Amino acid sequence: MPISSKRVLAAGVAVVAAGAGLSGCRSSGAENVDDSAHPSMTIMVGGIDKVIYLPAKLAENLGYFKDSGVDVTLKTEPAGAEAENLLIANKVDGVVGFYDHSVTLQAAGKCVESVVQLAKVPGEAEVVSNDADISGPSDFDGKKLGVTSPGSSTDYLTQYLATKNGVDTSDYTTVTAGAGSDFIAAMQNDGIDAGMTTDPTIAQVEKQGLGKVLLDMRTEEGTKEALGGLYPAASLYMDCDYVEQNPETVQKVATAFVKTLQWISTHSPAQIAAEMPEDYNGGDPALYEQSIKDSMPSFTDDGVMPEGGPETVLDVLGTFNPDVEEKKDDIDLSKTYTTQFVENAG
Structure with a gap:
């Protein structure tokens, strides 16, 4: 069922305007930034403070973008759906977000591709309030379910889990719960019965005794159990035309990300946390380290798309998304990602 026909509520979260804070953030668009002696990218x-997207800020803090010879400006938008819209509007050059947007956008006639696959699983969990009578997705009927925003990957996964377990998407209420303190407040104030979120929010929910993890998609095992296969998630994706026109710049950025993934795989959660901005730990360094530890299994160590992953994403999206379902047989998954740049990053 299309999102527009679903019941959607806001949990007291302000909607961020797509253009907010982007007055100095204009995409290079059709310009060939490869021609610049010091190429730049936004x-x-x-x-940006979600652990699933940790490689972006870590790459900056380790100096790997600079080492690769490219000036990267990182911006943040709390909802993946809004980040996608900014890319389509040529306001930014790339997005660190979920790979599944590449599939839904192809169904809409647009071409974007993952150039670095940061994670092989969502790195998310469905957490349930202690006050809610939910023992599985089959109990979603009549419940208020939190997602980052309508059209976000958390919304996609929630719809799939419901549909797969016999609950129509019109039978529950989608609540825009955001993440972090907004998500916590929604759970504390009975704004949601359950919700899809990431670390460090997952760890905060558990520490405060507000709820528990129902489905854990931070590991390969948990993801396969919930979705039937690996679900490649966090990625660096870009417009296909931009990639084609600026291969040297894209290579520099991809190399920086691959070096970062390799660094993560050889360092402890404490060492990783030490390289991140102090305010990312929310005043609880130990909890932040635990969040990193719990999420580390989700990351790839080479940026390569996991085998069979795109097929799982297409199957999931084709279950509930009418646009994807209608064009499922025509979608060319090979155009939704490339391994060219990560293979050349060595």
């Missing part, structure tokens, strides 16, 4: 991150 990347929008769908929630």
